[in-house]
Amino acid sequence: MGAAIFLVERSKRPIIKNYFRSPPWCKDDHAEFFNEEEETLQCVVIKGLRDLHFTDTLCDVTIVTEGRRFLCHRVVLASVSPYFRAMFTSCMVESQQGEVSLLDVSTSIIETILHFIYTGEAAITLDNVEDLFTVSSRLQITAMQEQCSRFLIKVLNHENCFWTYRLAFTHNHSRLLEMAMKYISWHITSLSDHEDLLNLEQGEIIKILSSDQLMVSSELSVYHVALSWWKANSSGDSPLPVELRRVIRLQLMLSHEREEIEKGGSWEECDLQELPQFRLRQGMFENWIVCMNLSPEDCDKEDFFMDAYDPASNKWNMLKPLKYVSHTQCVAVGNYLYVTGGRLLDCSISKTFQVYDSVTNDWTELPSMMSPRVMHGFLSYKDKLYVVGGLTGQLNEDDDVFLDSMECFDLSKHHWSELSKLPCLLCNFASAQLKGKLYIIGGENEDGHRAKGLLIYDIASDIWSLIPSKIKVSHGGAVAMDNKVFGIGQCSDKSGDGGTGYYSDQSGDEIGGVSYQSGGLAITPYSYKCFVLDEKGLLCEDLEVPPLPQKIKYAAVTQWGHRIYVFGIGDWQEHFWEVYYWTPGNSAWTQCIQEFLPPSNRRWSNFSCAAIQVPLSKLSHLIPSRSSFSLTSA
Numbered sequence: 001m002g003a004a005i006f007l008v009e010r011s012k013r014p015i016i017k018n019y020f021r022s023p024p025w026c027k028d029d030h031a032e033f034f035n036e037e038e039e040t041l042q043c044v045v046i047k048g049l050r051d052l053h054f055t056d057t058l059c060d061v062t063i064v065t066e067g068r069r070f071l072c073h074r075v076v077l078a079s080v081s082p083y084f085r086a087m088f089t090s091c092m093v094e095s096q097q098g099e100v101s102l103l104d105v106s107t108s109i110i111e112t113i114l115h116f117i118y119t120g121e122a123a124i125t126l127d128n129v130e131d132l133f134t135v136s137s138r139l140q141i142t143a144m145q146e147q148c149s150r151f152l153i154k155v156l157n158h159e160n161c162f163w164t165y166r167l168a169f170t171h172n173h174s175r176l177l178e179m180a181m182k183y184i185s186w187h188i189t190s191l192s193d194h195e196d197l198l199n200l201e202q203g204e205i206i207k208i209l210s211s212d213q214l215m216v217s218s219e220l221s222v223y224h225v226a227l228s229w230w231k232a233n234s235s236g237d238s239p240l241p242v243e244l245r246r247v248i249r250l251q252l253m254l255s256h257e258r259e260e261i262e263k264g265g266s267w268e269e270c271d272l273q274e275l276p277q278f279r280l281r282q283g284m285f286e287n288w289i290v291c292m293n294l295s296p297e298d299c300d301k302e303d304f305f306m307d308a309y310d311p312a313s314n315k316w317n318m319l320k321p322l323k324y325v326s327h328t329q330c331v332a333v334g335n336y337l338y339v340t341g342g343r344l345l346d347c348s349i350s351k352t353f354q355v356y357d358s359v360t361n362d363w364t365e366l367p368s369m370m371s372p373r374v375m376h377g378f379l380s381y382k383d384k385l386y387v388v389g390g391l392t393g394q395l396n397e398d399d400d401v402f403l404d405s406m407e408c409f410d411l412s413k414h415h416w417s418e419l420s421k422l423p424c425l426l427c428n429f430a431s432a433q434l435k436g437k438l439y440i441i442g443g444e445n446e447d448g449h450r451a452k453g454l455l456i457y458d459i460a461s462d463i464w465s466l467i468p469s470k471i472k473v474s475h476g477g478a479v480a481m482d483n484k485v486f487g488i489g490q491c492s493d494k495s496g497d498g499g500t501g502y503y504s505d506q507s508g509d510e511i512g513g514v515s516y517q518s519g520g521l522a523i524t525p526y527s528y529k530c531f532v533l534d535e536k537g538l539l540c541e542d543l544e545v546p547p548l549p550q551k552i553k554y555a556a557v558t559q560w561g562h563r564i565y566v567f568g569i570g571d572w573q574e575h576f577w578e579v580y581y582w583t584p585g586n587s588a589w590t591q592c593i594q595e596f597l598p599p600s601n602r603r604w605s606n607f608s609c610a611a612i613q614v615p616l617s618k619l620s621h622l623i624p625s626r627s628s629f630s631l632t633s634a
Contacts, residue, residue: 335613
């Protein structure tokens with residue numbers, strides 16, 4: 001029995017409806033609707049368990065603490081805890097007598113855990129979170145432990161980060177350990193003299209200082225942290241132990257930094273063969289925005305340089321050349337820039353897949369996509385990349401074919417696989433990833449019209465959902481931030497030949513203002529307008545993005561820090577570059593003060609952009625096997 005999930009708008013609130021094919025004994029083969037607004041079986045079960053718990057009805061086991069006896073139900077405890085399941089299904093005395101003795105656990109902690117099991121509610125505080133985490137770990141009540149973990153992550157600070165780290169390490173909780181390590185790594189410099197850091201065991205400090213995530217711009221800072229810990233945990237002026245020396249990455253030190261540690265007298269000669277593999281720390285990168293894609297008529301060479309904008313210095317730079325391909329899509333993951341598809345010099349559509357590594361400053365060709373693509377979507381989530389829709393075929397419009405297919409590339413296995421097809425053929429849409437879901441907004445379909453509404457793909461279930469909406473746009477960008485999806489610089493349908501118009505909802509609110517001219521070359525209508533969608537794909541009426549200062553052609557959008565940047569051509573005749581950024585909460589966009597065109601003085605159109613990590617310039621010459629091409633412009 002197949003099933004598909006659709007979200008429909010009703011009273012500005014989504015209702016999820018599951019469509020199931022009617023069973024064979026039904027006369028009519030129509031879809032039946034099950035409305036989640038009605039009380040579900042899950043709600044009924046939880047309510048029933050709550051009543052049984054509070055009235056001590058049908059109880060068949062007792063949990064005994066030092067101060068109280070709690071009547072419970074074996075089946076309930078066993079359903080949430082492998083610990084209790086094994087106890088009640090074995091020949092243990094607890095199974096025979098119907099009593100579980102937990103005299104070493106406080107009554108209040110057991111009460112809180114049982115309340116959570118029967119109701120799904122838990123009162124977690126700084127005073128009880130450690131005991132709740134520890135006991136739920138012991139009893140293998142994963143859901144309770146996850147609630148404690150989320151609480152601890154929210155309250156992480158300088159005073160509790162090391163305590164949280166050790167708690168997660170002791171109970172082997174990977175998520176909490178990861179977040180505690182991330183907090184410590186981000187603040188390692190300010191935590192270097194913290195008493196809790198100095199009290200760490202040698203194995204713990206080695207694990208922290210071995211992390212690639214340390215936010216330090218100089219390896220000398222890591223050495224100073226190691227030295228502080230050693231002085232607090234040793235007697236005399238003995239040199240650092242070899243185990244600590246091995247986590248200091250001498251390859252990342254400048255000559256004057258090496259001289260400093262040698263003069264300190266706490267360093268002995270270390271066999272360079274024992275040094276860790278060359279890797280930069282997280283703080284040794286800065287973020288640039290790479291802008292892809294040349295127009296075919298602007299290219300007279302086989303190779304071309306890609307321009308990269310540094311928002312911190314407000315300057316343009318150039319990356320190493322790439323074999324010419326236009327209208328590609330790109331995604332950045334750390335210091336890697338992945339590029340898919342596009343049009344080649346012979347006007348054919350490419351299925352090539354390439355990656356740029358900013359550390360080695362070089363390009364590598366990866367396994368090609370299953371289908372050639374252009375004007376497609378390209379998104380990343382965790383360790384996978386997703387290619388969606390687009391066009392395939394030749395430059396001649398008669399030969400171009402719309403696609404509804406989707407491919408996934410596994411970064412760990414270096415392998416492409418096919419996923420569920422889109423519900424329709426689509427290209428030129430905006431796309432974003434938010435919480436494990438891909439948002440495909442607007443676009444153009446095979447009959448030449450702009451698609452209305454949006455699609456949401458759930459990665460975990462491999463299911464597409466169609467979200468009806470008044471949005472009818474294309475040729476724009478989208479970015480996910482603050483649990484929202486922001487649509488920027490979209491263009492909407494024009495109302496006829498010549499003049500101006502806009503697509504509006506029933507209230508007349510403009511969704512995409514348009515401007516175009518008739519006669520001669522057709523000019524796509526571009527909009528000042530932007531919009532915001534929530535996780536369910538519904539327009540956020542109470543949250544507005546200010547309109548762009550001017551209409552931007554082929555807006556390329558990306559996130560840098562907590563800003564949304566938009567790049568594009570402001571004047572279609574002069575092809576002036578426009579670069580603006582907006583920070584949520586601000587009332588207007590800010591224009592970047594810079595040259596209107598990148599240093600290469602190229603005319604770009606229909607391009608994409610992504611924020612990529614690049615090594616700090618002061619460290620570039622230290623990187624072994626690095627391409628000699630300079631990242632900075634002349």
